[in-house]
Amino acid sequence: MQLTSAIRRAAQANPNAMATIYKDRQQSWSEFVTRTAKLAGALQKTGMKPGDRVAMLSLNSDRYLEYVFGVLWGGGVIVPMNLRWSPTENAYSIDDSGTEIMLVDENYAAIIPAIQEKSSTLKTLIFSGEGETPAGMLNYGDIVDAAEPVEDAGRGGEDLAGIYYTGGTTGFPKGVMLSHRSLYISNLSNCREFCMPDGVRYLHAAPMFHLADGAASFAATFAGGTHIMIPSFTPAATLKVMQDHRPTHVLLVPTMIQMLIQNPDFHKYDTTSLTTIMYGASAISEAVLVEAMTKLPTTKFVQAYGQTELSPVATILAPEYHTTEGPNAGRLRSCGKAVSTCELKVVDEDGKEVSSGTVGHIVVKGPITMLGYWNKPEQTAESFKDGWVYTGDGGYLDDDGFLYIADRLKDMIVSGGENVYSAEVEQAVTQHPAVAECVTIGIPSEIWGESVHSIVILKPDVRTAEDDIIKHCHNLIAGYKCPRSIEFRVEPMPLSAAGKVLKKDLRAPYWEGKERNVN
Incomplete structure (x- = not known):
């Protein structure tokens, strides 16, 4: 080969x-x-x-x-x-x-x-x-x-x-x-x-x-x-x-x-x-x-x-499924069926396959999978389990084997077809001297699908403008990764019992009324 x-x-x-x-x-x-x-x-x-x-x-x-x-x-x-x-x-x-x-x-x-x-x-x-x-x-x-x-x-x-x-x-x-x-x-x-x-x-x-x-x-x-x-x-x-x-x-x-x-x-x-x-x-x-x-x-x-x-x-x-009429209508929200060169299933947090219609983690196995991440054995082990690649996407299969994407399980935003990981953006934003804390989420965008949105808490008695933070980020990361909008927040970020920021709570107002949490 x-x-x-x-x-x-x-x-x-x-x-x-x-x-x-x-x-x-x-x-x-x-x-x-x-x-x-x-x-x-x-x-x-x-x-x-x-x-x-x-x-x-x-x-x-x-x-x-x-x-x-x-x-x-x-x-x-x-x-x-x-x-x-x-x-x-x-x-x-x-x-x-x-x-x-x-x-x-x-x-x-x-x-x-x-x-x-x-x-x-x-x-x-x-x-x-x-x-x-x-x-x-x-x-x-x-x-x-x-x-x-x-x-x-x-x-x-x-x-x-x-x-x-x-x-x-x-x-x-x-x-x-x-x-x-x-x-x-x-x-x-x-x-x-x-x-x-x-x-x-x-x-x-x-x-x-x-x-x-x-x-x-x-x-x-x-x-x-x-x-x-x-x-x-x-x-x-x-x-x-x-x-x-x-x-x-x-x-x-x-x-x-x-x-x-x-x-x-x-x-x-x-x-x-x-x-x-x-x-x-x-x-x-x-x-x-x-x-x-x-x-x-x-x-x-x-x-x-x-x-x-x-x-x-x-x-x-x-x-044949790109139609709004006839027996194949209704599939446009689906991303289709597994190709002939891989197996696909949806699993729960324990890695057990869930029933059709149930949202879980999409995993894929077959000769098309990667060898791993270069020089990153720990991240390889996290994504590659028993031969299955854990995609980081949440979705479900219907009774006919069509896959539907429902959510993104890892902190990733897809803007204009490019993947943006929130950690990369947060690392850039928090290097700004006025920023004390930053959380980045994806919000719906009619043009780009999703838009990079950062929620920022400033240091005490310090002020800065939205444009200044965005300009600062352009010196550190690619333009498509930079926030397109900044929300200044005074109150603390919502935290889980384990002390982790609840991004789903911060995302919720922007995705209200949407059928799925990706756009």
């Missing part, structure tokens, strides 16, 4: 078919495999050894896909960097993973000095962007052109393929270790679940560092399809590339779907090539989904639920 076998197969079955389309650059699958083998050789020349981690900090491009398969071909491990993280957060994940080589494009070259200042392991920088190569960096095109193609290193099975960093409950990111096996099996399944035939044309509109896009990307590669990239999502750029390059599939988070269909110029573009929209990463409102289905009547919708620890898809709500 080698992930690189997917591109060898694509080059054999479709040698002259387009592998990648990015701006004015195009290459066939046979050209892509040759270039991948040359990139692997170039990385080995810079010092990459089997199992070494290689990071990339870049917007979407054809070179991002080359990075993924070039590192794997050369025997390395990919570490995709979160574009929205601060230099401090990115430096932490670089040092935590022991990464010595990183690729960076022109959009992020300016923050590299700040990352280098905070990192003790980063040694080699490769400029993969456009324009002049910054001082102290190797040029991507030059090193690839000068390299000889090398043989595939042959790593596969349980060998580590990627470390994907997520937010942490302790305030520090944690690296999810995914093997060749877990990604291989998951994405063979995704080919079918995402309705991807051979020759699919997949549009990378979601960020390629994110495993949500990675799931669709690997699946499209297994299908020998064409990868069409735009640097980043905007409604205008997405609509234009849909008209110009006729993709058949795209993955979008719900916020993107809403922005796309509500764009005032939506009707001016030809979107009829689009056969399937995959969506996930956060809940979608039924009103937005119905509007999207109405405006894209020939497009099928597929919802995926999962998490990075599951490579990442655990359930699928298939196209």
Whole structure:
């Protein structure tokens, strides 16, 4: 089970078919495999050894896909960097993973000095962007052109393929270790679940560092399809590339779907090539989904639920359940049934399976599960019990095996498809000199699904403004993690008998009247 076998197969079955389309650059699958083998050789020349981690900090491009398969071909491990993280957060994940080589494009070259200042392991920088190569960096095109193609290193099975960093409950990111096996099996399944035939044309509109896009990307590669990239999502750029390059599939988070269909110029573009929209990463409102289905009547919708620890898809709500009429109506609030490559159940606090209709902890088992968290055995043991991954989500199964999400059991907020752990926000807020105590919760948002809201108690005889605290946080953590609103509180936080803050009591007024405690 080698992930690189997917591109060898694509080059054999479709040698002259387009592998990648990015701006004015195009290459066939046979050209892509040759270039991948040359990139692997170039990385080995810079010092990459089997199992070494290689990071990339870049917007979407054809070179991002080359990075993924070039590192794997050369025997390395990919570490995709979160574009929205601060230099401090990115430096932490670089040092935590022991990464010595990183690729960076022109959009992020300016923050590299700040990352280098905070990192003790980063040694080699490769400029993969456009324009002049910054001082102290190797040029991507030059090193690839000068390299000889090398043989595939042959790593596969349980060998580590990627470390994907997520937010942490302790305030520090944690690296999810995914093997060749877990990604291989998951994405063979995704080919079918995402309705991807051979020759699919997949549009990378979601960020390629994110495993949500990675799931669709690997699946499209297994299908020998064409990868069409735009640097980043905007409604205008997405609509234009849909008209110009006729993709058949795209993955979008719900916020993107809403922005796309509500764009005032939506009707001016030809979107009829689009056969399937995959969506996930956060809940979608039924009103937005119905509007999207109405405006894209020939497009099928597929919802995926999962998490990075599951490579990442655990359930699928298939196209036939995206309807408001007939026998399949009423499933739009569900996130579907377990995929064929995993088992899923709902358990109580003692780990015992509960009956249908009863809310409990969603747990998943199968060959798609992670190897664990990098260098974090205690957190691995907390999330991985008897082969089951405890997702941290509360939900229930109905009598037909459809899963419904009811709540989030860990202190996590999903805003615009990104996970935000309250501990990370609280740690940043409490570093403000005026703040004595902070509790962060998620509250409903019509635009982002959920919004980060901090409840703050100030130190005695000290005053500060909401904007000052938010600005302070922007210097420490990614913008999407920063509070969008601050509530100043005078009275003490509500506490349990054990002395823990009762976040459910603080959340209650904001979620009153909601059917579930996620949005």
